[in-house]
Amino acid sequence: MINFVTTRSHGYTVRHLIRQLGNARHWSYERLFRQKELRSGTWVFTDHERLSHFEIALAAGVANRLERGGARVLNHPARVLGRHDLLKALHAAGINCFSAWRCESQPRPNAFPVFIRNEFDHLSADFELIADQPALEAALSRMKANGIPLAGKLVIEYAGQEVSPGVWQRFATYRVGDRLIAHHNVVDFRWAAKDVQDKQRLLAHPMLATFVENERRFVVGNLYEDVLRRAFDLAGIDYGRADFSLVDERPQIFEINTNPAHGSHGAIYRETHPGRVETQKLSEDRLYAALRDVDLPAGGRIGLDDPALLPQQAFRRLFTGLKRA
The missing domain is CATH 3.30.470 (D-amino Acid Aminotransferase; Chain A, domain 1)
Incomplete structure (x- = not known):
């Protein structure tokens, strides 16, 4: 049984896969965090960039318990790099010729043009290309003046090449x-x-x-x-x-x-x-x-009542209480 774990509002992404595979199911993190035990099998954690640090810690605790119970875990939440760190690592490894900076860190890119995107989603259309450092500083100043936080946003160097003129x-x-x-x-x-x-x-x-x-x-x-x-x-x-x-x-x-x-x-x-x-x-x-x-068969039950998951247990009680309210 393959278990795909996504944020609650983004489960639509795996519906087609689940229909095709048959032996698969979907979990939201909200539902996962309310469980006292889970079945073994294969567990695929996704949507890391959409989780808070607290939720990442909870998910990692669940993943640890699953691994110790004999389940196969893909994308362990403690091991997946976020977008900023990944782009930095790819540049440092010589794979990418471009790099990225956090908007709140007074970025000074090595090359222009650049663009600004969110770190926490996958929107990738209609980005404005920013031509130089003064234009970048002006764009960041406008964001702050308009009440748009710089936290969670990245400045990324443009790296593209046409396959045909205009394509x-x-x-x-x-x-x-x-x-x-x-x-x-x-x-x-x-x-x-x-x-x-x-x-x-x-x-x-x-x-x-x-x-x-x-x-x-x-x-x-x-x-x-x-x-x-x-x-x-x-x-x-x-x-x-x-x-x-x-x-x-x-x-x-x-x-x-x-x-x-x-x-x-x-x-x-x-x-x-x-x-x-x-x-x-x-x-x-x-x-x-x-x-x-x-895909591993759905095996025995794995208890989540573990001292390492005490924060998760507290969250579960809180979430259940809110649900009943």
Whole structure:
């Protein structure tokens, strides 16, 4: 039994996986923290960046108890790096050519342009590129003047490269246990490539067939596996999706999402490019196979009434009391 643990409002991300796998279920952290015992099996902790420090400590305590009880734990909350620390580590390791700074630390980036994003979510569209240090300082001053806190926000150096004039791409590779699965490649007319908005423009693009072939080669060859494995290892992430671009053929990883929204990718190509559907089927089949490989049967019950979990027990009593109120 694979147990996916997410924040309560972000459980939709795993619904498709649970339907496909069958032997899987979803837990919210709120529900998890109210349990007195859990069954063994495989437990996947996600959404670390959306948890408070207190909740991370509670989740780590549960993960420790699960491991001691014989369960398999992926993404142990005590070992997963946050976005800021991961970007710093990737830069220090020579994987990324760009770095990041916390907004409240008087950032002075090494290169411009830069952009500002939240550390606690995965919004990645319509970022404003900031041209130089004076413009950055002015942007931070405006944020404070408008009552927007700098805490929880990052300044990140831009690292992107067009795949065709006015077209950018984003690759996505999953990790499940020890396996890496090249999954899909999105092309977009915005530098923060996400999901293309102008589908007809993309379908009419003269390089569409090349984009489709690029994705096929990426998935079939599981390209960039070695560097991505290093990145996942640095992050302490056993399950998740790395989103990255290429700059001079080098992967530049801008995040590893432990709770990626998983569903049907690539519908924009299906009417005219059935070859992409076959590519996506291959990557999906590999992903499901990897998940089944890490699936442990739901074994014995593991008690959570442990001295190490006293803060968790207090939280459970508090949460239960609030629920009854």
